[in-house]
Amino acid sequence: MMMSGGMVMNNQPDYLLSKYTFGTKIGEGNFGCVWKAFDNHSGEIVAIKVLKGKEYSWEEAQNLQEVKLLCEIDHPNIIELKELVLGEAGVLYLVFEYMDCNLGKLIRDKGEGERFFSEFEIRNYCFQILKGLDYMHKHGNFHCDLKPDNILVSGDVIKIADLGCAQEFLSNSPYPQYITTRWYRAPEVLLHSEYGSAIDMWAMGAIMAELFILSPLFPGDRGYCRKKQLNNQLNMICNIMGSPDETSWVKKSAKYYRFPQFQIIQFDMVMPDVSKEAIDLMTSLLSWNPSKRANGCRGSTPSILQAML
Numbered sequence: 480m481m482m483s484g485g486m487v488m489n490n491q492p493d494y495l496l497s498k499y500t501f502g503t504k505i506g507e508g509n510f511g512c513v514w515k516a517f518d519n520h521s522g523e524i525v526a527i528k529v530l531k532g533k534e535y536s537w538e539e540a541q542n543l544q545e546v547k548l549l550c551e552i553d554h555p556n557i558i559e560l561k562e563l564v565l566g567e568a569g570v571l572y573l574v575f576e577y578m579d580c581n582l583g584k585l586i587r588d589k590g591e592g593e594r595f596f597s598e599f600e601i602r603n604y605c606f607q608i609l610k611g612l613d614y615m616h617k618h619g620n621f622h623c624d625l626k627p628d629n630i631l632v633s634g635d636v637i638k639i640a641d642l643g644c645a646q647e648f649l650s651n652s653p654y655p656q657y658i659t660t661r662w663y664r665a666p667e668v669l670l671h672s673e674y675g676s677a678i679d680m681w682a683m684g685a686i687m688a689e690l691f692i693l694s695p696l697f698p699g700d701r702g703y704c705r706k707k708q709l710n711n712q713l714n715m716i717c718n719i720m721g722s723p724d725e726t727s728w729v730k731k732s733a734k735y736y737r738f739p740q741f742q743i744i745q746f747d748m749v750m751p752d753v754s755k756e757a758i759d760l761m762t763s764l765l766s767w768n769p770s771k772r773a774n775g776c777r778g779s780t781p782s783i784l785q786a787m788l
């Protein structure tokens with residue numbers, strides 16, 4: 480057994496089954512199944528992610544991006560990885576602190592009950608997500624797959640999870656193919672342009688709007704080919720944020736793309752009860768130009784964001 484930071488790493492096959500009692504399956508993504516489990520020693524409830532589709536060696540397991548990053552991270556708004564266990568036949572188990580549900584489910588439940596979140600609740604959630612993101616960005620990483628289902632909630636505490644696609648700014652490795660679920664994907668990624676941590680701020684803007692309206696802001700269709708998907712998603716964005724003007728960013732990043740022409744829909748028209756500060760923050764987070772997006776590390780951030788961080 481080895482220790483890295485506060486985390487335990489174990490490659491004894493029997494260890495997992497003797498330490499934990501598995502309960503129900505609580506989630507499933509592209510990369511793993513997540514189970515609720517009971518720690519027989521401490522009595523604590525945990526969430527165990529069983530990685531899919533590959534036999535891991537111990538070295539591969541320790542070098543996984545999600546594992547490497549979570550070993551270095553210690554923040555109250557980022558999920559804690561408690562243990563890494565390599566079981567029989569190279570099955571890899573990631574043992575996390577347990578959270579009650581994800582933000583996507585909470586939004587869907589509210590939507591079905593036709594009950595809105597109060598702005599106070601939304602500010603509290605966004606404040607915590609922004610704190611977690613700010614920490615990641617200041618430590619040279621960005622999440623790359625921020626979406627409501629990857630944000631976990633217990634009571635009024637929020638934690639960012641699923642760092643499997645996260646990237647280091649200065650990494651020599653090429654950025655991954657898979658970047659953000661399409662509805663939360665920033666224009667620069669859609670347009671195959673250069674991108675960085677500002678893609679998380681775009682996703683944050685889309686999530687904040689979703690918390691207010693209880694449905695995704697840019698729910699682009701799948702489309703039957705990549706070109707259709709791209710057109711559809713960018714169309715959705717133009718439809719709400721207005722088409723980008725001829726700024727240097729558009730000239731550099733989208734010189735071959737013909738944007739459909741739409742005027743911006745003012746958020747205060749569709750969200751009449753939302754405060755001006757919250758509208759300003761969403762509008763800034765959803766700027767076409769990544770360098771203009773609100774960002775905790777920059778001076779030109781809206782006052783609500785400054786007050787939050």
Ligand SMILES: Nc1ncnc2c1ncn2[C@@H]1O[C@H](COP(=O)(O)OP(=O)(O)OP(=O)(O)O)[C@@H](O)[C@H]1O
Binds near residue numbers: 508528575576
């Ligand atoms: N620590 C946890 N506590 C409670 N539920 C969790 C926890 N971690 C994950 N889950 C649940 O399991 C789901 C899938 O987890 P996760 O996103 O980590 O898997 P994934 O395979 O990497 O997903 P994706 O396809 O989005 O990359 C989450 O949406 C969440 O509902």
